[in-house]
Amino acid sequence: MRTQVVIIGGGPSGLLLSQLLHRKGIDTVVLERKTRQYVLGRIRAGILEVGFVDLMREAGVGARMDNEGFIHDGTVIAFDNEDFHVDFKRHTGTTVMVYGQTEVTRDLYDAREAMEGKVVFNVDGVTIHGADSDAPHVTYFVDGVEHRIDCDYVAGCDGFHGVSRQTIPLSVRREYEKVYPFGWLGILSETPPVHEELIYSNSDRGFALCSMRNANLSRYYIQCSLSDSPDDWDDAGFWEELKRRIPEEHADNLITGPSIEKSIAPLRSFVTEPMRWGRLFLCGDAAHIVPPTGAKGLNTAASDIHYLYHGLLAKYQDGEAEGLDSYSGKALARVWKAERFSWATTNMLHRYPDQSEFDIKMQRADLEFLRDNDSAQKVFAENYVGLPY
Numbered sequence: 001m002r003t004q005v006v007i008i009g010g011g012p013s014g015l016l017l018s019q020l021l022h023r024k025g026i027d028t029v030v031l032e033r034k035t036r037q038y039v040l041g042r043i044r045a046g047i048l049e050v051g052f053v054d055l056m057r058e059a060g061v062g063a064r065m066d067n068e069g070f071i072h073d074g075t076v077i078a079f080d081n082e083d084f085h086v087d088f089k090r091h092t093g094t095t096v097m098v099y100g101q102t103e104v105t106r107d108l109y110d111a112r113e114a115m116e117g118k119v120v121f122n123v124d125g126v127t128i129h130g131a132d133s134d135a136p137h138v139t140y141f142v143d144g145v146e147h148r149i150d151c152d153y154v155a156g157c158d159g160f161h162g163v164s165r166q167t168i169p170l171s172v173r174r175e176y177e178k179v180y181p182f183g184w185l186g187i188l189s190e191t192p193p194v195h196e197e198l199i200y201s202n203s204d205r206g207f208a209l210c211s212m213r214n215a216n217l218s219r220y221y222i223q224c225s226l227s228d229s230p231d232d233w234d235d236a237g238f239w240e241e242l243k244r245r246i247p248e249e250h251a252d253n254l255i256t257g258p259s260i261e262k263s264i265a266p267l268r269s270f271v272t273e274p275m276r277w278g279r280l281f282l283c284g285d286a287a288h289i290v291p292p293t294g295a296k297g298l299n300t301a302a303s304d305i306h307y308l309y310h311g312l313l314a315k316y317q318d319g320e321a322e323g324l325d326s327y328s329g330k331a332l333a334r335v336w337k338a339e340r341f342s343w344a345t346t347n348m349l350h351r352y353p354d355q356s357e358f359d360i361k362m363q364r365a366d367l368e369f370l371r372d373n374d375s376a377q378k379v380f381a382e383n384y385v386g387l388p389y
């Protein structure tokens with residue numbers, strides 16, 4: 001088989017790139033390790049930056065998002081039983097869209113199917129050959145049978161545990177990592193959200209986040225120990241702990257119910273450089289990971305896809321290689337700013353096991369400055385709604 005671009009990974013990055021390229025007549029094949037149902041079963045991001053929203057519309061998959069997504073003008077930040085509002089719209093003129101990654105991925109799969117895009121599920125043993133040559137190819141197995149696809153380019157959209165990043169030789173790759181000493185225990189419940197916007201809370205018992213998916217589907221997180229497992233937390237224990245970590249006025253309004261999903265996500269900051277090696281381009285979690293505090297994970301994958309899509313388009317349509325040659329540098333420039341914001345908000349809002357009284361005073365000073373200073377709120381808002389592509 002031959003195609004123009006082999007895309008490894010059928011998560012949001014890979015599907016969005018495939019959909020954008022296909023609409024411009026560029027042929028792709030997506031190779032996905034799991035089933036569509038398994039991919040859709042993963043509960044992850046909830047907030048879309050305006051750049052992501054625009055890309056979804058450009059890919060022709062924005063209708064349900066525009067119809068069902070919530071527009072949020074700002075967010076609430078809470079500490080020590082008080083809270084304040086950061087008004088994104090006033091500070092930046094833009095807003096964010098609340099529309100779960102699960103729905104984004106569902107819309108993209110539906111669009112791929114409608115356009116008869118090639119997505120191969122349950123692949124195994126994906127191997128990238130000749131990425132540093134002018135004639136790369138990819139081999140993989142399905143049901144024990146080996147297949148080969150010759151291509152012009154390979155997009156590594158296979159997430160943190162994929163094969164693409166590992167294909168770049170260690171002599172070429174430089175990796176930067178910070179692992180946080182806590183995780184996020186998240187639940188999904190078919191209950192109305194506790195507030196019309198998100199609430200990020202720093203309490204003396206740890207971080208909590210009140211989010212949502214729609215008017216009757218809420219998403220809540222509490223910071224937890226890395227030694228915790230979801231089974232350590234029954235629903236009653238989760239709700240009781242959440243109520244102790246948010247201001248009383250919100251805790252009193254919290255409508256609880258049975259969890260329909262419960263999982264723990266570890267937190268890490270990670271970047272690999274470069275994001276290109278020959279004809280292989282890394283996108284999304286394959287190249288970088290952020291703690292979800294700043295809602296940047298999925299949204300930074302989107303800017304990677306934007307840069308790579310335009311680079312491939314220029315190459316195929318005009319023979320121009322500049323977009324591909326500048327991809328890694330351009331993508332990394334935005335990635336590192338997202339890494340900084342995610343790291344800074346994580347430090348401001350979480351309690352560290354070894355935190356000193358002085359550290360806690362610094363956190364409180366951070367939060368009070370953000371509460372009281374308009375410039376600080378503008379900087380927060382500009383990062384949260386998404387820096388320009």
Ligand code: FAS
Nearest residue numbers: 009011012013033045158159162265284285292295297298
């Ligand atoms: P993904 O990991 O989503 O997709 C990669 C795909 O490649 C997967 O479907 C995988 O099955 C496939 N794959 C892997 N190896 C392969 C191989 N060898 N061959 C073929 N296919 C292969 N971001 C937020 O903004 N907010 C959040 O709350 C949030 N929560 C998260 C919770 C968890 C547990 C995780 C892991 C991430 C979370 N993220 C969150 C970040 C997340 O949303 C990612 O940024 C987003 O999934 C990135 O999308 P992709 O780059 O497509 O990677």
Ligand code: PHB
Nearest residue numbers: 045046211292293294295
């Ligand atoms: C979510 O709704 O899952 C969500 C929202 C904002 C974040 C992280 C996760 O910062």
